[in-house]
Amino acid sequence: MASSRIFDMFAQYTIPLNGTTSLTPASVRLLESPAPVTIVVGFLVAGLLVWEQVSYRRKKQHLPGPDVKQPIIGALLESLHPTFDGYLSKWNSGPLSCVSVFNRFIVIASTCDLSRKILNSPTFAEPCIIDAMWKILEPDNWVFLMGKAHVDYRKGLNVLFTRRALRIYVPIQQKVYAEHFKKWLQLGGKQERYQMLFREVNLDASLRVFFGDYIPTDVAEQISVKYLRITAALELVNFPLALPGTKVWHAMRSRKYIVDEFLKAVKISRERMARGEPESCMLDGWIKSMIDITSGATAKGDDEENVTRTTRYFEDREVALTLLTFLFASQDATTSAVTWAFQLLADNPDVLAKVRQEQAEVRNDDYDKEVTYEMLESMLYTRQVVKEVMSIWNVTMVIPTFWPALHDPEVYPNPDNFDPDRFGPNGSASDTAKNYMVFGCGPHVCLGKEYAIGLITGLIGQASVKLDWEHVKTEDSEKII
Ligand code: HEM
Structure with a gap:
């Protein structure tokens, strides 16, 4: 029902080929109303939220970790106040587990061999994961x-x-x-x-x-x-x-x-x-x-x-x-x-x-x-x-x-x-x-x-x-x- 209304509303104005917009009285009324903008924005936001989850699931694959990411912020609150018990439960969940904060996807390794592998693979793993470091220590550091x-x-x-x-x-x-x-x-x-x-x-x-x-x-x-x-x-x-x-x-x-x-x-x-x-x-x-x-x-x-x-x-x-x-x-x-x-x-x-x-x-x-x-x-x-x-x-x-x-x-x-x-x-x-x-x-x-x-x-x-x-x-x- 909602989608057919949106469709109708868009059908009420036309853009003529000469480039000037000719609007019918109905369409003028529609442009004055904030409803279509709100709906478009709503669509975009919904699309982004769905894309966020799909992207998270694609990266997560079989790794232990929440199936659904908390929209936008992810595990922000946890990461601001990390607890030792929180880490412990991650390590206990498997050799690799994951968590996402905003759009940053973090993989947590819990075995000695995996940690060594990561630290020995500088092509794939950089030592700095905090963006602010670049600004604080200077990029040419x-x-x-x-x-x-x-x-x-x-x-x-x-x-x-x-x-x-x-x-x-x-x-x-x-x-x-x-x-x-x-x-x-x-x-x-x-x-x-x-x-x-x-x-x-x-x-x-x-x-x-x-x-x-x-x-x-x-x-x-x-x-x-x-x-x-x-x-x-x-x-x-x-x-x-x-x-x-x-x-x-x-x-x-x-x-x-x-x-x-x-x-x-x-x-x-x-x-x-x-x-x-x-x-x-x-x-x-x-x-x-x-x-x-x-x-x-x-x-x-x-x-x-x-x-x-x-x-x-x-x-x-x-x-x-x-x-x-x-x-x-x-x-x-x-x-x-x-x-x-x-x-x-x-x-x-x-x-x-x-x-x-x-x-x-x-x-x-x-x-x-x-x-x-x-x-x-x-x-x-x-x-x-x-x-x-x-x-x-x-x-x-x-x-x-x-x-x-x-x-x-x-x-x-x-x-x-x-x-x-x-x-x-x-x-x-x-x-x-x-x-x-x-x-x-x-x-x-x-x-x-x-x-x-x-x-x-x-x-x-x-x-x-x-x-x-x-x-x-x-x-x-x-x-x-
Ligand atoms: C108990 C004291 C310390 C501990 C436990 C410690 C531990 C570490 C660890 C785990 C790393 C990262 C290694 C990696 O990414 O593989 C590191 C890097 C580093 N540490 Fe220490 N550190 C300590 C004290 C110091 C001190 C006193 C200095 C300076 C005099 C220092 C200088 C550095 C430097 C320069 C790096 C980066 C090396 C590079 O990127 O090539 N550390 N440290």
């Missing part, structure tokens, strides 16, 4: 490079994480920990939510490692706040336009502030290194290495077998954008690992006692002795603790899909027990095994893996001999959310 261009760029960065470089970083980190611990002790044992304090010490340690004293303290504080704005904008789905006041807009302004400050630091470092002054941070080492390759000087180091120089000249903007991504990568996963480490050590006093015993041995009972990279390497048990914290507790913060691989009881017996000995000489786990995907795998595997393990080992090592702490349990403190 190296993290968006793919294939050979990415491999070549990354080769130029290896020099920043050699043993020689890590040796320079350890005393810088230790100094930052001591400063922060002093401030924590001034709280006089007050019960606090420590996660933000852990974030600050971690960000400060990395900022000082990357830039030394080139960034003034007040600017460093601003940078910490700005990074929070960047993180806040990295939701799976954002308002598409970066209009003033939106989270993405704030994040872009924050990035601009940070990059401008980093550019100032690059300039000072170039001048210092050109004068032949000593390297004091990662930036200096990188710039010195560029000077070496352009002047043809032989890079010196006691780890000649490793990369000791960069591969090409990097422009100031490339350096600043790269260090922007390093600091970005240093934030959340490392903070989450540190938070879990403090909590688990408080809950497992026998493990904490062993950490303390090892620290006493490595430091020869001198807790003010400067810690070197070699000392950090010899803290074998403390490193085991870090690997265990990261493998079982931290990983959902990074890529939730790695959880099942790290909870495979065949590889990690009693996976829910906190057991650093599983990474010990007689343990069944290994951080080189294929299931240990804490740092990803394939061409985009974490560049800062050794740096991150060293940073957390140094932090909890120093904390164990300088501080005592309790875990005050709250409703949320045991939950993975």
Whole structure:
């Protein structure tokens, strides 16, 4: 009935061949009425909604997941507030499952082999799924490079994480920990939510490692706040336009502030290194290495077998954008690992006692002795603790899909027990095994893996001999959310 009325109405006006419209009185009445427009729009919307479902079903095929997509927004609400139980039910539904948010079709892999396959297929899978990332980190940022261009760029960065470089970083980190611990002790044992304090010490340690004293303290504080704005904008789905006041807009302004400050630091470092002054941070080492390759000087180091120089000249903007991504990568996963480490050590006093015993041995009972990279390497048990914290507790913060691989009881017996000995000489786990995907795998595997393990080992090592702490349990403190 409705369709025949629509047909009739359209039949009431004609367009003559001479191009001018001649309308009958009936058709004039119709054009004045909004009804046909509404109906056409209605048809279009209905058509789009049907097309949306058909397109969803065509992509979904046999994959587990809802048969019908919620119109337009899909699983938006779920994705804005993801829960661990929600992920768990997806993983349990099969090796692959799917979900759709707006028009984005997301496939979730739950097995170790599939996750590895995806991470090793850069032609089909890009590491960035959040559109806002391009706007925030800038489209010419190296993290968006793919294939050979990415491999070549990354080769130029290896020099920043050699043993020689890590040796320079350890005393810088230790100094930052001591400063922060002093401030924590001034709280006089007050019960606090420590996660933000852990974030600050971690960000400060990395900022000082990357830039030394080139960034003034007040600017460093601003940078910490700005990074929070960047993180806040990295939701799976954002308002598409970066209009003033939106989270993405704030994040872009924050990035601009940070990059401008980093550019100032690059300039000072170039001048210092050109004068032949000593390297004091990662930036200096990188710039010195560029000077070496352009002047043809032989890079010196006691780890000649490793990369000791960069591969090409990097422009100031490339350096600043790269260090922007390093600091970005240093934030959340490392903070989450540190938070879990403090909590688990408080809950497992026998493990904490062993950490303390090892620290006493490595430091020869001198807790003010400067810690070197070699000392950090010899803290074998403390490193085991870090690997265990990261493998079982931290990983959902990074890529939730790695959880099942790290909870495979065949590889990690009693996976829910906190057991650093599983990474010990007689343990069944290994951080080189294929299931240990804490740092990803394939061409985009974490560049800062050794740096991150060293940073957390140094932090909890120093904390164990300088501080005592309790875990005050709250409703949320045991939950993975
Ligand atoms: C506990 C701490 C950390 C964890 C668990 C972690 C984990 C990861 C993971 C899972 C990836 C993605 C790998 C992939 O796509 O296959 C990654 C990439 C990356 N990480 Fe880390 N990361 C940590 C700390 C750091 C730190 C401190 C830095 C910098 C110093 C860093 C620098 C990077 C960079 C630059 C990439 C991208 C590499 C590329 O695209 O080639 N990460 N990390």
